[in-house]
Amino acid sequence: MRALALALCLGALASPARAWQFLTWRTPQYEAAEKLFLAERFPELIASLTPEALAKLRFSGKQPAAYYFLGVSHERLRQFDRALGVYQLGTRLYPRDTDLLTRLGQLLHSSLLEERAIPIFERVLRLDPNNTAALIGLAEIDRNLGLLDQSAAYYDRALELLPRDADLWRDYAELNLARRDYETADIAIRLSLQRRPSADSRLVLARIRRADGDPQEALDILLELCANPPPGRALELSLLAAVWHMEARQWHGAVARAQQVLRAAPDNPLARYVMARAHLQAGRRAQAVKELRVAAAGSEPFVAKVAAGVLKSLAPPRGGE
Amino acid sequence: MLTLLFGIVLTHFLASAQALPSLDQDAILRDHLWRELRSKPKGRRPVVGLALSGGSLRAVAHAGVFSVLDQAGFPIDVVAGTSMGAVMGSAIADGMAPATLRELASNVGFRSASNYGALNLFRLAFFDSPLSSEKTERFLAKHLRARRFEQLKRPFACVAMDLNSGEAIIFREGPVTPAVRASMNLPGIFSPVEYRHRFLVDGGVVDFIPIDAAKLLGAQYVIASITELDYATSRPKSMLNTLEQVIDIRGSLLSREQRKSANFLIEPQVPDIGFVESPRLRDSITHGAIDAAKRLVAGQESLILYSLPWLAKDWEKARP
Numbered sequence: 001m002r003a004l005a006l007a008l009c010l011g012a013l014a015s016p017a018r019a020w021q022f023l024t025w026r027t028p029q030y031e032a033a034e035k036l037f038l039a040e041r042f043p044e045l046i047a048s049l050t051p052e053a054l055a056k057l058r059f060s061g062k063q064p065a066a067y068y069f070l071g072v073s074h075e076r077l078r079q080f081d082r083a084l085g086v087y088q089l090g091t092r093l094y095p096r097d098t099d100l101l102t103r104l105g106q107l108l109h110s111s112l113l114e115e116r117a118i119p120i121f122e123r124v125l126r127l128d129p130n131n132t133a134a135l136i137g138l139a140e141i142d143r144n145l146g147l148l149d150q151s152a153a154y155y156d157r158a159l160e161l162l163p164r165d166a167d168l169w170r171d172y173a174e175l176n177l178a179r180r181d182y183e184t185a186d187i188a189i190r191l192s193l194q195r196r197p198s199a200d201s202r203l204v205l206a207r208i209r210r211a212d213g214d215p216q217e218a219l220d221i222l223l224e225l226c227a228n229p230p231p232g233r234a235l236e237l238s239l240l241a242a243v244w245h246m247e248a249r250q251w252h253g254a255v256a257r258a259q260q261v262l263r264a265a266p267d268n269p270l271a272r273y274v275m276a277r278a279h280l281q282a283g284r285r286a287q288a289v290k291e292l293r294v295a296a297a298g299s300e301p302f303v304a305k306v307a308a309g310v311l312k313s314l315a316p317p318r319g320g321e
Numbered sequence: 322m323l324t325l326l327f328g329i330v331l332t333h334f335l336a337s338a339q340a341l342p343s344l345d346q347d348a349i350l351r352d353h354l355w356r357e358l359r360s361k362p363k364g365r366r367p368v369v370g371l372a373l374s375g376g377s378l379r380a381v382a383h384a385g386v387f388s389v390l391d392q393a394g395f396p397i398d399v400v401a402g403t404s405m406g407a408v409m410g411s412a413i414a415d416g417m418a419p420a421t422l423r424e425l426a427s428n429v430g431f432r433s434a435s436n437y438g439a440l441n442l443f444r445l446a447f448f449d450s451p452l453s454s455e456k457t458e459r460f461l462a463k464h465l466r467a468r469r470f471e472q473l474k475r476p477f478a479c480v481a482m483d484l485n486s487g488e489a490i491i492f493r494e495g496p497v498t499p500a501v502r503a504s505m506n507l508p509g510i511f512s513p514v515e516y517r518h519r520f521l522v523d524g525g526v527v528d529f530i531p532i533d534a535a536k537l538l539g540a541q542y543v544i545a546s547i548t549e550l551d552y553a554t555s556r557p558k559s560m561l562n563t564l565e566q567v568i569d570i571r572g573s574l575l576s577r578e579q580r581k582s583a584n585f586l587i588e589p590q591v592p593d594i595g596f597v598e599s600p601r602l603r604d605s606i607t608h609g610a611i612d613a614a615k616r617l618v619a620g621q622e623s624l625i626l627y628s629l630p631w632l633a634k635d636w637e638k639a640r641p
Contacts, residue, residue, distance in 0.1 A: 112615065115607065145389060145611060146389040146391065146419065236344040240344060240349055277636060280636050300346040300350075302622055303346050305622075306350060309629040313634075
């Protein structure tokens, strides 16, 4: 004890400023980084948190948070490989830091490295069973892997912790749509809409109605969205409406929507495809072939392949309509 | 303060992590045609077969593959399997739900398939007395509802090899359990199965990926799930693993040409699993699901494009 006191006194005499910092837990590097993080000045934050600066935070208790700031900053600048390196180093140094572990798991999950994300999220849940980010991460992974019941169990736990989260209710509705449990999906999406109405949730409601065998109600919801589309989404909603009209054998509606799209984008491949199907349906094969040729030359790879495939499977036109 | 910051970032994550299904043109058309394809009864779309390769315990990954395909609504009409693929395939053909199949897959192993034990291993090593795979039949009988191929919910075939002629024997009728047992009857370790006047061993020796068997059942479009090992990096740790690797290499070399005849390949990158490493089976199943999930959109597009002549025929029929 005496030796420790002596060492502290000698340290204070050698570098009084550092000793003061240590005794008062002041960490100017950390505070500066925190300010830069809050101001979303990520390049400056990365420049400020050099390895030397991080090393100085070693005994302050702030180093895990500094790694977190650094990792998130790299992510926000889309430098994912660097972010991964930061999180991996951070979690090696602080294997029980759930924030760093969660971030690492999320990054691996968003990079589709599920086999590596799963054990990370599971480790987080062992440390903190109520960690919602890990619960949601595992729910999403299980959903992607077709383990829908397991996914539902994770969503249930997350929803108990975040019952006001509209997006989470919407994800849960989507999961139940995939499970073909339309009743639960319907309840979940209506709860999501109650909490925060959004075009995306309305669209999920429309998809639930469509899957549940009510194409007209689905179309009605979609057409409401088309009448008042969110910014920048008018074209895609109109295309979706054209295709859903086609599914419901409402050819007039399908053509009207496709034509609306073609007025804005004359060579739109999917609109051309819908027009072709309408022509085929009406027995106008030559016109269908003309539309399909435009769609097949389009920039959408799958639409182009389908159009080319349909062209191939159609017998050559015999001249008449 | 930090909690607040985490809160901000977490909220951002929650808002963006689970993206809504894409509404790009390809995605809209894929969703529409997939729905249409799934609604078609057999006969108005191609017959879809699932061929499950051998690969010893690695092949439990097929359970993960099937879970993903089933959840996405792939219309699997017929199933063919070799070796462990035959065990998984028989359960799929029996109509086993994916969750139950995964449970079954995580419980298979050398002990559930044989009279493996210290004394019998001693007899194998010093008295040249092979193990018996009879237990496989009891294991299968416990889990399968159907007793005969004809009672299975989906047409099913499995492949074994005739030890005298070297022929691939494709089973598709009669009792299921002896056929599946023969299909996974590792030569050198298990006594050959005497069945219908033939001595039969593991089909993986001659037909590692049973695509022809699936076609024999009428499949027009074959999805092959292949659990080959990266032999270049594999280091077998035991006599059993070495023997198994030799059989697999031979089988997969013979199947090189055959795999080209599959319409769509899913190749789970499953690490090697020893015969008694049952705790790692769950990892294999997860690997199967992960790799199938990664190939899902490509698989849907491939099947849709293959099915276009059938679908377009209906569109033409709809003409007034």
